[in-house]
Amino acid sequence: MMTAFVHSISGEGPRDRAYLAVVMLLVLVVFAVPLLGLSPLASTPLGLDGYQVNLIGQVMAFALLALSLDLVWGYAGYLSLGHGLFFAIGGYLVGMHMIKLAYVGQSGVPTFLNYMGLSEFPFYWSGMEHFWVALLGALLLTALVSFVIGFLAFRSRVVGVYFAILSQAFVYVAMLIMSRNDTGFGGNNGITGFQSLFGVPLSAIESKVWLATASALVTLLTLILLRRLTRGPVGKLLVGVRDDEDRLRVLGYETLWLKIAVWCGSGLLAAIAGMLYVPQVQVASPQLLSPMLSIEIAVWVAIGGRGYLYGAIIGAILVNILKFWLTRFMPELWPFILSGAVLLVVVVLRNGLMDPGPTFRFLFESVRRQKVAGKGEGA
Amino acid sequence: MTSPQRQQTMHGSAQTALYIEDLTVEFDGFRAVDELTLLVDYGGIHGIIGPNGAGKTTVMDVITGVTKPRAGTVLLDRTHDVIGMHLSDRAAHGIGRKFQKPSVFEHLTVRENIALGVREYPDSLLREVLRGGGPAKRARVDEVLDTIALAAVADAEAGTLAHGQKQWLEIGMVLARDPRVLMLDEPVAGMSNTEREATAELLQRLRSPERAILLVEHDMQFVGQVSDRVSVMHEGKLLADGTMDQVTSDPEVVRVYLGR
Numbered sequence: 103m104m105t106a107f108v109h110s111i112s113g114e115g116p117r118d119r120a121y122l123a124v125v126m127l128l129v130l131v132v133f134a135v136p137l138l139g140l141s142p143l144a145s146t147p148l149g150l151d152g153y154q155v156n157l158i159g160q161v162m163a164f165a166l167l168a169l170s171l172d173l174v175w176g177y178a179g180y181l182s183l184g185h186g187l188f189f190a191i192g193g194y195l196v197g198m199h200m201i202k203l204a205y206v207g208q209s210g211v212p213t214f215l216n217y218m219g220l221s222e223f224p225f226y227w228s229g230m231e232h233f234w235v236a237l238l239g240a241l242l243l244t245a246l247v248s249f250v251i252g253f254l255a256f257r258s259r260v261v262g263v264y265f266a267i268l269s270q271a272f273v274y275v276a277m278l279i280m281s282r283n284d285t286g287f288g289g290n291n292g293i294t295g296f297q298s299l300f301g302v303p304l305s306a307i308e309s310k311v312w313l314a315t316a317s318a319l320v321t322l323l324t325l326i327l328l329r330r331l332t333r334g335p336v337g338k339l340l341v342g343v344r345d346d347e348d349r350l351r352v353l354g355y356e357t358l359w360l361k362i363a364v365w366c367g368s369g370l371l372a373a374i375a376g377m378l379y380v381p382q383v384q385v386a387s388p389q390l391l392s393p394m395l396s397i398e399i400a401v402w403v404a405i406g407g408r409g410y411l412y413g414a415i416i417g418a419i420l421v422n423i424l425k426f427w428l429t430r431f432m433p434e435l436w437p438f439i440l441s442g443a444v445l446l447v448v449v450v451l452r453n454g455l456m457d458p459g460p461t462f463r464f465l466f467e468s469v470r471r472q473k474v475a476g477k478g479e480g481a
Numbered sequence: 482m483t484s485p486q487r488q489q490t491m492h493g494s495a496q497t498a499l500y501i502e503d504l505t506v507e508f509d510g511f512r513a514v515d516e517l518t519l520l521v522d523y524g525g526i527h528g529i530i531g532p533n534g535a536g537k538t539t540v541m542d543v544i545t546g547v548t549k550p551r552a553g554t555v556l557l558d559r560t561h562d563v564i565g566m567h568l569s570d571r572a573a574h575g576i577g578r579k580f581q582k583p584s585v586f587e588h589l590t591v592r593e594n595i596a597l598g599v600r601e602y603p604d605s606l607l608r609e610v611l612r613g614g615g616p617a618k619r620a621r622v623d624e625v626l627d628t629i630a631l632a633a634v635a636d637a638e639a640g641t642l643a644h645g646q647k648q649w650l651e652i653g654m655v656l657a658r659d660p661r662v663l664m665l666d667e668p669v670a671g672m673s674n675t676e677r678e679a680t681a682e683l684l685q686r687l688r689s690p691e692r693a694i695l696l697v698e699h700d701m702q703f704v705g706q707v708s709d710r711v712s713v714m715h716e717g718k719l720l721a722d723g724t725m726d727q728v729t730s731d732p733e734v735v736r737v738y739l740g741r
Binding site for chain 2 (some may be wrong): 333335336338339341342345346348349350351352353354355356359360
């Protein structure tokens with residue numbers, strides 16, 4: 103019955119089924135987290151505790167971040183090793199919102215502003231106690247920053263590994279700036295001491311549950327939206343840019359604006375991921391801008407498989423769950439395991455777990471054929 | 482050198498599609514094209530032959546816009562300055578080109594490849610993306626599929642096509658926009674005899690009084706078979722110009738091709 107349902111809305115093919123499976127997984131998370139994370143079911147054996155809910159929420163924010171990278175890397179063919187920049191813009195702005203909220207009706211400022219000799223919030227904190235100001239600010243700032251980077255890079259026709267290095271340089275510069283105490287965002291320690299979001303204390307299980315649910319829901323909606331986008335004319339053009347940009351240009355397409363648009367859109371999604379992530383870890387620090395994080399995003403997408411969208415989500419989920427689990431028991435082994443996984447994927451698989459390549463596909467096919475043959479005998 | 486007047490007598494009332502005058506292209510001091518003057522007429526197939534490094538592909542690169550010349554003029558219909566045009570304007574003015582290496586989008590289907598060649602809203606990419614893809618576009622894609630004889634594999638991924646089919650597909654992508662100047666860089670390279678014959682027939686179908694076809698090809702027999710007129714280039718210069726028989730009996734051409 104299940105398969106009949108799958109076929110009725112998806113057409114056929116393993117790709118469509120994998121997409122649908124990931125959609126269902128996300129739907130499941132959206133419903134299961136509030137159901138099992140809040141009372142009355144939370145205290146049953148099936149229930150989720152705060153740690154588990156928080157973990158699911160963080161992984162979902164990472165899945166959204168991976169989706170944003172897959173759009174520019176998997177479709178347009180431009181690898182960004184600097185997506186942490188947009189993630190951090192969203193993260194810092196939602197952090198500013200929560201800090202400002204904590205100081206509403208009080209005089210005084212957080213310690214990191216005190217150290218700078220300030221007794222009140224600088225002008226760019228004004229209005230930040232309203233969530234919509236922070237949201238709008240994050241989106242506008244991300245749009246501006248991504249536009250400037252995209253325009254400069256694409257205009258000069260920077261491609262391939264040069265683009266990756268350039269994007270990494272931007273995130274590194276941002277990390278250095280934000281690590282300075284006199285930049286006014288708490289330097290190395292970042293901004294922290296958040297208390298509540300939308301009136302719910304961050305320490306309460308409710309806030310963890312709703313943040314995790316929201317992260318899963320936004321990831322789900324983004325997946326559906328990007329799937330529509332990439333299967334339509336925009337997707338064909340992006341694949342054209344990836345596979346043979348000169349051919350597309352000589353056909354008469356101005357690829358500059360297409361690339362800028364997709365790059366900015368991807369940056370905005372990463373910023374939204376940051377806005378979902380920071381309230382869950384309760385700190386926005388230059389760690390978000392660390393080149394390591396930006397490279398890890400690419401690792402999630404590479405392991406899941408580029409250019410399928412759901413591959414990025416699967417990669418982000420698998421790698422991060424493994425990371426959470428392993429760093430609890432054997433943190434010193436994690437870098438080796440991650441490097442090993444990357445090597446394995448690069449050497450053995452053609453394009454991540456979602457595209458095992460001809461050798462493995464042959465294995466799968468022969469297994470399936472045997473199964474089908476077995477069924478035939480039974481009937 | 483053929484004078485424009487003589488061309489008039491050769492092709493009746495043929496109109497000049499491309500007017501190339503004193504074109505010079507340099508790469509780090511090396512003159513790939515050296516004060517080349519060449520006229521390409523509507524209605525025919527104009528072959529360009531010459532040894533490796535003669536500058537044939539470079540001429541196409543200049544007309545397409547992927548290479549900037551050092552000096553010279555390229556006019557379309559004797560009025561539009563091609564060199565000053567943006568890449569996308571050149572396509573909008575009907576300049577189309579098939580590259581030497583078959584350049585198709587391997588992960589898109591044959592149909593999707595051709596659809597990328599059709600533009601319903603040439604002025605706006607945004608409108609093309611939002612509103613393009615109507616019945617007119619689909620009809621044009623089907624028409625092109627018939628012309629290049631790939632209707633049977635319309636829904637296959639381009640990457641799965643045979644080499645010859647990829648060449649035809651790329652011609653189809655360019656053809657989709659009904660180009661006035663169609664440049665073909667080595668369309669039969671690597672093809673079997675059967676495929677070569679099919680390509681020759683395809684080129685005959687592409688002939689039109691409103692179209693100039695410029696053909697760069699190493700296969701002399703193929704050029705002789707399909708071209709109305711042949712120009713021989715050597716070291717960036719025009720060496721001879723005329724029918725295939727005329728140029729192959731030219732002592733200079735014989736000297737260049739058979740060694741000095």
